[in-house]
Amino acid sequence: MMTRFRTSCSMRQTQNIYLIGPMGAGKTTIGRLLAKALNVRFVDSDREIEQRTGVCIPMIFEYEGEEGFRRREAEVLAELCCEEGVVLATGGGSILLPRNREILRERGFIVYLKCSVEKQLERTHKDSNRPLLQTENPRQRLQELLRIREPLYRALADFIVDTGTHSSRSAVRQILKAYNRANAKS
Numbered sequence: 001m002m003t004r005f006r007t008s009c010s011m012r013q014t015q016n017i018y019l020i021g022p023m024g025a026g027k028t029t030i031g032r033l034l035a036k037a038l039n040v041r042f043v044d045s046d047r048e049i050e051q052r053t054g055v056c057i058p059m060i061f062e063y064e065g066e067e068g069f070r071r072r073e074a075e076v077l078a079e080l081c082c083e084e085g086v087v088l089a090t091g092g093g094s095i096l097l098p099r100n101r102e103i104l105r106e107r108g109f110i111v112y113l114k115c116s117v118e119k120q121l122e123r124t125h126k127d128s129n130r131p132l133l134q135t136e137n138p139r140q141r142l143q144e145l146l147r148i149r150e151p152l153y154r155a156l157a158d159f160i161v162d163t164g165t166h167s168s169r170s171a172v173r174q175i176l177k178a179y180n181r182a183n184a185k186s
């Protein structure tokens, strides 16, 4: 059965959970656990883009630039947000385009997975699959990205969890509580 709750401007589906947040915050890791706990499908927009194109994200950045990647990301997000009853891990920069923010806001319960730059560095330094971090100073890059994106993540979020201070399992428990509270109010 579809569960909804009314907001000041529109009807929202709370069946979907959308995870937003920066690289290494744990969207993929926590998303998988959440989907398992809820017995629903888990989708990851980064993986979906890779499957559809048949190439990895760094290669898309190399051939089409960040602009090309954002275009693909917007297309995939629009499609994935038509699905009902999913946990979706979004890409770290997916909240940059106003249209993406609108779609996310309309169609799901949004959780911002927050994390310090130190933790992000710890969790991402061995992985070369994040093109924006292939720079001489990844710390500075992460700080710059967070400065621009943090207000967007916050403004969009129905719920915020710090994954630097909570284990992934504890984060899942908190998200489930908040999600159930939101659904109970509807």
Ligand SMILES: Nc1ncnc2c1ncn2[C@@H]1O[C@H](COP(=O)(O)OP(=O)(O)OP(=O)(O)O)[C@@H](O)[C@H]1O
Pocket (backbone or CB within 6 Å): 021, 022, 023, 024, 025, 026, 027, 028, 029, 030, 046, 089, 090, 091, 092, 123, 130, 163, 164, 166, 167, 168, 171
């Ligand atoms: N409390 C925690 N919550 C989530 N992940 C954690 C936690 N502690 C350590 N990790 C580890 O941090 C990494 C998080 O990376 P993950 O790929 O899930 O992040 P992401 O938000 O999906 O990043 P990206 O935007 O680059 O896809 C994983 O290796 C995970 O095991």
Ligand SMILES: O=C(O)C1=C[C@@H](O)[C@@H](O)[C@H](O)C1
Pocket (backbone or CB within 6 Å): 022, 023, 046, 057, 090, 091, 092, 093, 094, 129, 130, 131, 132
């Ligand atoms: O923060 C970002 O802009 C990105 C995060 C990843 O999830 C990927 O979507 C890609 O590497 C870009």
Ligand SMILES: [Mg+2]
Pocket (backbone or CB within 6 Å): 027, 028, 029, 044, 046, 089
């Ligand atoms: Mg991920």
